Amino acid sequence: MTIYLPIAELPVNIFTLLAMGIAVGFISGMFGVGGGFLMTPLLIFLGVPPAVAVASVSTHMAASSFSGTLTYMRRKLVDVQLGLVLLTGGLTGTLAGVVTFMVLRRFGQLDLVIAITYIVLLGTIGTLMVVESLRALLREWRGEKASVKRPGAHPWFLRMPFKMRFRQSRIYVSAIPVVTIGFAIGFLGALMGIGGGFLLVPALIYLLRVPTLTSVATSLMLTLVTMVAAIVMHAVLNQTVDAVLGLVLMVGGTIGTQFGTRAGQSMKAENLRLLLGLLVLAVGLRVAVDQTTRPADLYAVTIDERAR
Numbered sequence: 609m610t611i612y613l614p615i616a617e618l619p620v621n622i623f624t625l626l627a628m629g630i631a632v633g634f635i636s637g638m639f640g641v642g643g644g645f646l647m648t649p650l651l652i653f654l655g656v657p658p659a660v661a662v663a664s665v666s667t668h669m670a671a672s673s674f675s676g677t678l679t680y681m682r683r684k685l686v687d688v689q690l691g692l693v694l695l696t697g698g699l700t701g702t703l704a705g706v707v708t709f710m711v712l713r714r715f716g717q718l719d720l721v722i723a724i725t726y727i728v729l730l731g732t733i734g735t736l737m738v739v740e741s742l743r744a745l746l747r748e749w750r751g752e753k754a755s756v757k758r759p760g761a762h763p764w765f766l767r768m769p770f771k772m773r774f775r776q777s778r779i780y781v782s783a784i785p786v787v788t789i790g791f792a793i794g795f796l797g798a799l800m801g802i803g804g805g806f807l808l809v810p811a812l813i814y815l816l817r818v819p820t821l822t823s824v825a826t827s828l829m830l831t832l833v834t835m836v837a838a839i840v841m842h843a844v845l846n847q848t849v850d851a852v853l854g855l856v857l858m859v860g861g862t863i864g865t866q867f868g869t870r871a872g873q874s875m876k877a878e879n880l881r882l883l884l885g886l887l888v889l890a891v892g893l894r895v896a897v898d899q900t901t902r903p904a905d906l907y908a909v910t911i912d913e914r915a916r
Contacts, residue, residue: 609621609622609623610622611852611856612852613656613660613850613852613853614850614851614852615660615664615847615848615849615850615851615852615853616656616657616660616661616664616850616853618655618656620654620655622856624654625853625856625857625860626856626859626860627860628647628650628651628857628860629647629668629856629857629858629859629860629861629863629864630860630861630863630864631860631864632646632647632650632668632860632861632864633668633671633675633860633861633862633863633864633865633868634864634865634867634868634871635864635868635887637675637676637679637864637865637866637867637868637869637870637871638868638869638871645726645730645800645888645891646887646891647665647668647669647857648661648662648665648722648800649726649891649894649895649898651664651665651853653898656850656853658718658719658722659709659713659718659719659846659848660848660849660850660853662709662722662799662800662842662848663838663839663842663843663846663848663849663850664848664849664850664853664854664857665854665857666797666835666838666839666842666849666854667835667839667849667854667855667857667858668854668857668858668860668861669831669835669861670831670832670835670836670839670858671857671858671859671861671862671865673828673829673831673832673835673865674832674862675861675862675865675866675869676828676865676868676869677825677828677829677832679865679866679869679870680824680825680828680869681825683825685821685822685824685825686776686822686825686826686828686829687774687776687777687818687822687825687826688776688829689772689774689775689776690774690776690777690786690818690826691826691829691830693772693783693786693787693790694786694787694789694790694793694808694826694830695790695830695833695834696787696790697786697787697788697789697790697791697792697794698790698791698793698794698830698833698834699794699833699834699837700791700794701790701791701792701793701794701795701796701797701798701834702794702795702797702798702834702837702838702841703794703798703837703841704791704794704795704798705794705795705796705797705798705799705838706798706799706838706841706842706845706846707845708795708798708799709798709799709842709846710845710846713846721799722799722800723895723898725796725799725800726800726891726892726895727892727895727896729796729807729892730888730889730891730892730895731889731892731893731896733807733810733885733888734885734886734887734888734889734890734891734892735885735889736810736885737810737882737884737885737888737889738882738885738886738889740814740885741882741885742882745882768782768784768785769782769784770782770783770784771783772786774818776822777812777816777818777819777822777826778819779816779817779818781816785815785816786816789808789811789812789815789816790830792807793807793808793811793830793834794834794837797831797834797835797838798834798838798841798842808823808827808830808831809823809824809827809884812826812827839854
């Protein structure tokens with residue numbers, strides 16, 4: 609059954625979109641990520657223009673994150689206080705990302721910037737996560753205990769002023785790096801069409817030392833709010849949100865997330881981080897291959913929107 613996407617100006621099979629939404633929703637719930645780092649490239653591979661894919665996939669991430677956040681809140685795993693502090697920077701970063709998106713699109717550099725950023729970020733983060741997870745599994749296999757750092761051995765950026773105590777996460781750190789992380793996640797989420805969870809979860813675990821399940825749950829909360837803000841801003845400023853595409857992805861994402869959250873809570877933290885790292889690295893490699901492959905059409909005719 610084929611439907612027509614009015615903003616993307618593309619006919620697609622509705623069952624293909626539903627299957628993509630369910631699969632990415634499952635991954636979103638399992639790993640606590642928005643799923644945009646996977647959904648956006650998939651839509652681009654399907655033929656959806658990058659500008660429309662980035663803006664429309666925010667609806668899928670919002671729906672998936674809403675479902676997952678409710679599930680984790682019922683289990684009291686979300687650190688609401690930490691999430692609110694992250695949001696103070698996240699919403700500002702989202703606005704900055706949407707404005708940057710608009711400027712790059714106006715000058716015709718949006719597609720290139722999105723591709724390069726995906727390759728660098730996914731390749732770097734995926735490699736670091738895989739290496740760290742393999743080391744943790746190797747220590748466990750050898751029967752070695754993980755080194756535990758003393759409470760006073762925090763890095764310098766956690767000892768900055770305006771320190772706060774986050775009881776759910778059992779950490780006492782400066783609010784400055786927390787707000788900064790939120791800003792970076794919001795900016796990249798709006799610019800690249802990603803929830804930022806694949807960056808936020810490692811940042812919470814390795815930089816702020818938040819427990820893994822709490823990191824996953826809080827990440828979904830931040831993704832939910834920043835993606836709702838991104839949808840509104842993209843619709844108003846860029847007019848690139850395809851409502852039909854977003855609705856189909858939302859339905860599939862909501863279904864898939866429910867199963868993903870249950871699967872994620874039954875897995876060991878080390879295995880969860882390893883699988884997420886492998887997935888992030890695989891998507892980054894796929895985007896890199898796509899950029900180095902000779903295109904079928906060497907030339908394309910586009911309309912300069914500035915001339916309208």
